Amino acid sequence: MAINEHYEPSAMEQKWQKRWAEKQVFRMSRHAHKEKKYVLEMLPYPSGHLHMGHVRVYAIGDVYARYYWMRGMDVVHPMGFDAFGLPAENAAIKDGVHPATRTAENVASFRKEMMAMGYAYDWALELDTSQAEYYRWNQWFFLHMRKMGLVYRRTAKLNWCTGCLTVIANEQVVEGHCERCDSAVVDKDMREWAFRITRYSQALLDALDGLSEWPERILTAQRNWIGRSEGALVDFAVEGSQQSIRVFTTRLDTIRGCTYVVLAPEHPFVGDLVKEAQAKEVAAFVEKAAKQSKVERTDEKGVKEGVFTGAYAVNPFNKERIPIWLANFVLADYGTGAVMSVPAHDFRDFAFAQQYGLPIRTVIHPPQGAPPEPLQEAFVDDGVLANSEEADGWTSAEARQRWGLWLEEQGLGERTVNYRQRDWGFSRQRYWGTPIPVVYCKRCDPQEEGIDLEASQLPLLLPPIDTQAVIQGHGEPPLAKVPSFVNTPCPQCGGPARREVDTMDTFVDSCWYYARYLSPQFEEGPFEVDKARRYLPVDIYVGGPEHATMHLLYFRFWCRVMKQMGLVDMDEPVKRLITQGIVNGSDGRKMSKRWGNFVPPLEIIGKYGADSLRLFVLFAAPPERDMNWNDEQIEGTFRFAKRVWALAVAHLENVKSAQWTQPFEGAALEVVRATHKCIKHVTQAIERLSFNTAIAGMMSFLNTLYAAPPPTTEQEKAAMRFALKSLALVLTPFAPHLSDEIWEALGEQGCTVEAPWPDFEEALVEDALVSYVVQVNGKLRAELHLPLDAGEEAVCEAAKAEPKVAAHLKGKTVKKCVFVPRRLVNFVVA
């Protein structure tokens, strides 16, 4: 076979991509009887073309997939498309192309570009979530989960994205703006469908402790998001009324310092409580608050406004009569929508009390003693109780415990746990998503709770639509404009009924896709349970940290539901999570056409080849760190690829058929040593997610081979052949095309990914001499090269004999001599 002297990646890479596909080398179950490894990257939204971020995630996953294949494992490495979603629909509004058409085009180009990168996917497992064969199972889950009480319809103030023209979930609102399009989010009173994810808040929180292979930042983000707080519910009797106000507090220990109670303006008791004298003022206040959006109300930091209702409550602990106020900062949907105010021990309450001249009473002292009165600021830490009669001297923790019990005994309240997390609202007023399999019938369902379709009626297909006429961005669900879809007989009475016209959030699609990959053609259920048993959970999951409190929380919830349904037998979907950093433009800004810093991967592949691009994204920074694109660094990895090829070409004919079975010695042994060292380095670097140093190790090895004398003896030729062969193998996860080309040129069979990962011999990793550092009082004074087996005495003697060391020891007493085998000697002198 003729060897191309020059490194020309384009033709070479295409050749191997074709061959891999023909031979199906990446198919699932190639080693069906071996240990399984499920390597997964978050499935992409097919947006048109790959960008550098995609190139990076998939390169990371690909390293592990190929590595584990070579380790002889039964690897599953699938890819698919999160094909529903707003961009395709918005594009349709703009240019009139149907979302299905646009999506199909995009999927095709994504697939092609992924293949051009040489990623090792089993394309037989490919998924497209916008296909009925997939989304029908979303509907199937919906019906099951509704029976389990995990799906319900509610009316609430919802987050309406003014850009996407749909309601979005709490998780998708970032500082009052849409996570996707950054438009303002406003409150809108609407009805929607929600998953009761909060039923799992505690379980999802507890299980985080077991996710030892997840990045700490993701675990923390989820803990914060779930926002568990322990506290108590306390009933405050209302003077002259049968009603009592229930408040939630985490600081029951401060309750004797409570000098007033505050309700949210939306609190249901407000109308009953308010006294005639205050009625006008209160009504105005409530109206004003209602007009403000959640964003506005929480945006004005520090501006607290309130109004007195004229009513009084009674503190159940000291029977004190205290006023009831309304305030804009109290949230109706957290806790009970009512709080007890303890100005002495809460910053907000302190500011509010000062503003409105309400009394401030200290009941907690810091351990050092009483603070000066009047308080200059709230003391919010735990401390020791004071001014609390029999409780004086208790610690805060003790008081919470004892009073909590007392409340329960007296029937005045209870200890409780509150979560910040809300249920997951998943209705979307858009077209390009999974239809919700529910019908409204005025006769059978006057409350519009929704009547479920029968499982046999699935899939409920998304109707074909006239793009121009129907997809108009007026904020009405597009499906409402398709009479043939809307009008349907009631599944119960057969009379005229209307279908639900909202569709599901696309985050539903990504909740269980990892299980579907294992049996994408399966028609009897969402996936084959046996396959799930064999291959789940996912062993390595790679994706962006921006999903910390969205997808990564939703799919954990869904996994638990699937377990309850008996579909899977694990609690958690993913063992090890890798969150890759962002690829920014060379100016450090987000890569975007707008900034003119956008680098299309296809262009780079064309210029340098996929191998060099893969090497670049893996070498420039560790996987979890953000990185900037760099036009000069890519030249560096391209140079490396060229050097590897040039070295192989230089030696191939000479060493191709070399054989040697005796122990190596001399120059040949040095080459063999360097090879073992490289194998060890790369192996360990891959295991600890340090791909940049893995590549650095190979670069060093290559430098060593360049420096080695040209092989002349049979032994030296065999050593060089061993070096080239090993390099081809360890390079495979990073630059697979180049590896296979060298592999083939050496006369080896098949492709590198089918070959076993090379082992290293510890004895051959060691150099014959070990380098010792000699320090005097911790300062470096000399370096020695001594045999491996040199003992402490011999090393110390040799060290003392070094002239530079001797100079520093002269006239001083050695008080101590620290000896670290194989590393250093340190003389401590006075």
Next chain:
RNA sequence: GCACGAGUGGCGAAAUAGGUAGACGCAGCGGACUUAAAAUCCGCGGGCCUUUCAACGGGCCAUAUGGGUUCGAGUCCCAUCUCGUGCACCA
């Protein structure tokens, strides 16, 4: 405000268990090859001081800042600063 993470050359970064700080690469400089350039190959490369024509050497400082533990600290402890991320009138 609370929580988490990170600060190392001109730049991207490395240092697995407390043991030679800056591996590997980029840019830069010097050399070889070439009529020349590109490509390629080889070499140099933290700062300051000192010696010297120069080379070789020698000394001190240096991993955000200030302390501490240790024979020895980028690494461990305490405090501070800066940046990034998440949560946030959440009671």
